[in-house]
Amino acid sequence: MTTRPSTHQVPEALAGGDSDDGPAGPPAPEPSHAERCRTLVAGANRGTLCTLAADPPGYPFGSVATFALSDVGDPLFFVSLMAEHTQNAERDPRASLLVAEPVAEGSDPLAAGRVTLLGDLAQVAGEERDAVRDRYLAANPTAAYYIDFGDFAFYRLGVKALRYVGGYGRMSWVDAQAFAAAEADPLVASASGIVAHMNDDHAEALVLVCRHQAERPETTEATMSAVDRYGFEVVATSPSGRAGIRIGFPEPVVTPEEVRAALVAMVRQAREASPTP
Amino acid sequence: MTTRPSTHQVPEALAGGDSDDGPAGPPAPEPSHAERCRTLVAGANRGTLCTLAADPPGYPFGSVATFALSDVGDPLFFVSLMAEHTQNAERDPRASLLVAEPVAEGSDPLAAGRVTLLGDLAQVAGEERDAVRDRYLAANPTAAYYIDFGDFAFYRLGVKALRYVGGYGRMSWVDAQAFAAAEADPLVASASGIVAHMNDDHAEALVLVCRHQAERPETTEATMSAVDRYGFEVVATSPSGRAGIRIGFPEPVVTPEEVRAALVAMVRQAREASPTP
Numbered sequence: 401m402t403t404r405p406s407t408h409q410v411p412e413a414l415a416g417g418d419s420d421d422g423p424a425g426p427p428a429p430e431p432s433h434a435e436r437c438r439t440l441v442a443g444a445n446r447g448t449l450c451t452l453a454a455d456p457p458g459y460p461f462g463s464v465a466t467f468a469l470s471d472v473g474d475p476l477f478f479v480s481l482m483a484e485h486t487q488n489a490e491r492d493p494r495a496s497l498l499v500a501e502p503v504a505e506g507s508d509p510l511a512a513g514r515v516t517l518l519g520d521l522a523q524v525a526g527e528e529r530d531a532v533r534d535r536y537l538a539a540n541p542t543a544a545y546y547i548d549f550g551d552f553a554f555y556r557l558g559v560k561a562l563r564y565v566g567g568y569g570r571m572s573w574v575d576a577q578a579f580a581a582a583e584a585d586p587l588v589a590s591a592s593g594i595v596a597h598m599n600d601d602h603a604e605a606l607v608l609v610c611r612h613q614a615e616r617p618e619t620t621e622a623t624m625s626a627v628d629r630y631g632f633e634v635v636a637t638s639p640s641g642r643a644g645i646r647i648g649f650p651e652p653v654v655t656p657e658e659v660r661a662a663l664v665a666m667v668r669q670a671r672e673a674s675p676t677p
Numbered sequence: 678m679t680t681r682p683s684t685h686q687v688p689e690a691l692a693g694g695d696s697d698d699g700p701a702g703p704p705a706p707e708p709s710h711a712e713r714c715r716t717l718v719a720g721a722n723r724g725t726l727c728t729l730a731a732d733p734p735g736y737p738f739g740s741v742a743t744f745a746l747s748d749v750g751d752p753l754f755f756v757s758l759m760a761e762h763t764q765n766a767e768r769d770p771r772a773s774l775l776v777a778e779p780v781a782e783g784s785d786p787l788a789a790g791r792v793t794l795l796g797d798l799a800q801v802a803g804e805e806r807d808a809v810r811d812r813y814l815a816a817n818p819t820a821a822y823y824i825d826f827g828d829f830a831f832y833r834l835g836v837k838a839l840r841y842v843g844g845y846g847r848m849s850w851v852d853a854q855a856f857a858a859a860e861a862d863p864l865v866a867s868a869s870g871i872v873a874h875m876n877d878d879h880a881e882a883l884v885l886v887c888r889h890q891a892e893r894p895e896t897t898e899a900t901m902s903a904v905d906r907y908g909f910e911v912v913a914t915s916p917s918g919r920a921g922i923r924i925g926f927p928e929p930v931v932t933p934e935e936v937r938a939a940l941v942a943m944v945r946q947a948r949e950a951s952p953t954p
Contacts, residue, residue, distance in 0.1 A: 446786045448725035448775050450737035456838055459795045460727035460737035462775030464786055464842075484840060498725050498739030508819045509723045509741055518736045542785045561733055563761060565741075 428648035429630040431585060433564045434578035437515045438473055439628070440499055442584035445539045447499040449477065451488035451521070461488055467497065468539035470532075472580040475517060475557040476524070478536050478543055482551065489555065493520040497557055515574075516563040524554035532556070585628045590656045598624045598663070605667045610636045612670035614645050629653055705925035706907040708862060710841045711855035714792045715750055716905070717776055719861035722816045724776040726754065728765035728798070738765055744774065745816035747809075749857040752794060752834040753801070755813050755820055759828065766832065770797040774834055792851075793840040801831035809833070862905045867933045875901045875940070882944045887913045889947035891922050906930055 431439065449465035452458055463485045467475040475497050479486045489495060500514035524532045532554045537547060546552065562574040587594070598606060606622035618638035626633040631648035649662045708716065726742035729735055740762045744752040752774050756763045766772060777791035801809045809831045814824060823829065839851040864871070875883060883899035895915035903910040908925035926939045 446780075448727075448739045450725075450727045450739040452735075452737055453773075453795065456771075456795060458729075458735075459771045459838075460729055460739075460773055461795065461840070462725045462727040462737075462739055462773050462793050463840075464775070464777055464789075464791050466786060494733075494736045496730075496737055496739050498741070500741055503723075509743060512741075514741050516739050518730065518733060518738065561736075563738070563740075 428646040429652075430646055430648075431628050431630060432578070432582065433566075433572050433574045434562075434582040435585065436513065436566060437517075437562055437564050437574055437579050438582040439585040439588050440501060440513055440515050441469060441473060441475070441517070443501075443588045444499045447475075447497045449485050450496045450498065451485045452492045452494055453484070453488060454491060461485065462498075465497070466540045466543070468532075468535040470535070470556065472559075473582075474519070474559055476532050476536055477521075477555045477557070478533075478540070478547070478552055479555060480552050486553070486555070489521040493522060495519065495521045495557060511567045513564075513566045515565070517557060517559045517579075518561045518563075519557045519559040519576075521555045521557055524556050529554060586654045587628055587656070587659065590659075591627050594627050594656060594659055595624045598627075602663075602667075605663070606634055608670040608674075609647060609663075609666050610634060610645065612673050613666055614647050616643075616645070627659060705923045706929075707923060707925075708905050708907060709855070709859065710843070710849050710851045711839075711859040712862065713790065713843060714794075714839055714841050714851055714856050715859045716862040716865050717778060717790055717792050718746060718750060718752070718794070720778075720865045721776045724752075724774050726762050727773045727775065728762045729769045729771055730761070730765060731768060738762065739775075742774070743817045743820070745809075745812040747812070747833065749836075750859075751796070751836055753809050753813055754798075754832045754834070755810075755817070755824070755829055756832060757829050763830070763832070766798040770799060772796065772798045772834060788844045790841075790843045792842070794834060794836045794856075795838045795840075796834045796836040796853075798832045798834055801833050806831060863931045864905055864933070864936065868904050871904050871933060871936055872901045875904075879940075879944075882940070883911055885947040885951075886924060886940075886943050887911060887922065889950050890943055891924050893920075893922070904936060 445468065446464065446466045448462045451461050451463070453461040461484060463483070465477055465479070465485065467477050470476055496516050496518040498514060498516050500509070501512040503509045503512050533547065536554065537543060559579060560576050562576060562579050563571070564574050565571040585591070603622065606624055607619050610619035610622045611617045614636070616636055616638060618640065619636045620639070621637035623635045624632055625635055625644070629652045631646055633644060633646050635642055635644050653659050653662055722745065723741065723743045725739045727737050727739050730738040738761060740760070742754055742756070742762065744754050747753055773793050773795040775791060775793050777786070778789040780786045780789050810824065813831065814820060836856060837853050839853060839856050840848070841851050842848040862868070880899065883901055884896050887896035887899045888894045891913070893913055893915060895917065896913045897916070898914035900912045901909055902912055902921070906929045908923055910921060910923050912919055912921050930936050930939055
């Protein structure tokens with residue numbers, strides 16, 4: 401079965417421009433915040449590392465850092481021993497990493513997803529080092545130039561708490577164990593391509609799906625904003641304004657081919673339900 | 678007179694791929710790090726705000742924040758009273774803001790400029806509030822949707838220390854008073870357009886300037902990477918490798934038209950010195 405769509409806030413809604421809560425019904429399935437956090441960090445290799453400064457003492461100190469991920473989602477860093485953040489970590493291991501979704505030029509950065517991972521930094525040594533080195537290089541190929549420099553070291557951030565913000569009005573603290581156990585979305589690498597393809601070539605199909613599956617017959621325009629294994633998100637325009645809605649796939653999907661098959665079936669169903677003259 | 682070029686490290690040089698220190702002579706004039714910091718923050722409206730978390734206690738907490746600047750370069754924020762960073766700041770005002778230059782897809786984020794401004798967060802109240810509101814809205818037009826919400830407030834980060842990193846091997850602590858007194862580069866808004874235009878339409882002219890003014894007659898290719906009132910930076914390729922070099926303008930420039938005139942004069946001078954057959 402196709403589950404009902406859910407409505408979430410878009411910036412206009414925040415300012416009261418859209419009061420349409422959409423049809424009632426069970427919400428469309430969506431990734432847990434732990435899964436969203438795993439997906440977000442799996443799709444990035446840089447963020448802001450926050451450590452505690454020596455001078456002025458105890459001030460939080462943000463710096464640019466590139467990273468890879470361990471099996472359980474702990475960020476792995478390769479840093480100069482002379483860098484401020486490394487010296488800060490050696491004095492006090494308390495740290496966090498902020499990872500944010502890319503924001504298109506001119507878009508509102510506060511509407512995009514981001515996660516803050518808080519934990520303790522510890523140098524990686526011994527037999528673990530080779531595996532960490534391989535993971536780091538795979539995620540950061542430009543580091544090959546200096547990966548064997550003597551005055552650099554690998555650090556792991558042992559995540560103990562996470563704050564997730566998915567945009568306006570969608571945020572929570574996430575349990576570290578749930579994060580460690582969660583899987584990144586299998587579509588993480590292909591999602592942006594699917595979204596672009598749907599908006600470029602199948603905008604009319606998205607309108608049909610909003611009218612039928614999302615039960616919003618007044619929809620005149622629809623733009624896909626995200627897709628994951630459980631469903632996808634659309635900004636739908638109607639005479640009463642714009643709303644961000646979520647539509648679930650009948651079954652979770654794993655590959656881009658399965659997304660395509662699910663969407664083709666949904667569009668066919670929408671066409672059969674309301675044939676054009 | 679045209680001052681001599683200076684050589685700075687590019688990532689290849691970091692890994693030992695380029696040992697060419699270029700011609701001797703006084704270095705080309707360039708912005709102070711205080712000026713570079715002012716220019717960097719003047720060209721941005723978002724960064725990572727770092728505050729101190731309540732739980733886990735004392736951990737540095739990075740979050741996405743949009744900002745404007747006061748006359749003296751203090752960042753100004755407009756934040757929800759319910760947001761984590763606001764509650765953190767109310768408990769402990771120690772904070773920092775990391776602002777990084779945009780990084781092109783596929784480029785090394787550690788080669789780009791960034792600055793960390795450390796200071797104390799304080800709510801803006803009283804008669805100062807209207808001026809701050811105007812500045813904030815000018816820098817963040819999308820905030821117009823919620824600028825008059827009651828549960829938001831303006832905060833100022835009173836900068837007391839700055840850490841500047843201009844890329845590999847170019848970094849320093851910057852005095853807060855020097856930062857407050859420094860001017861953003863007058864070309865901040867036009868620099869990226871000038872760089873793109875020079876590389877797209879005048880690559881040959883850049884090669885001539887590298888050969889003549891920078892005294893690198895072996896140059897075969899040249900790509901401009903930055904421009905400011907005092908000069909510009911070029912990645913120059915020769916049979917012995919690539920090097921990042923800086924070339925000063927004869928006099929500081931203020932407008933794009935003055936940049937154009939200075940470059941035209943330099944290219945003419947280079948052509949006259951070594952006429953093509």
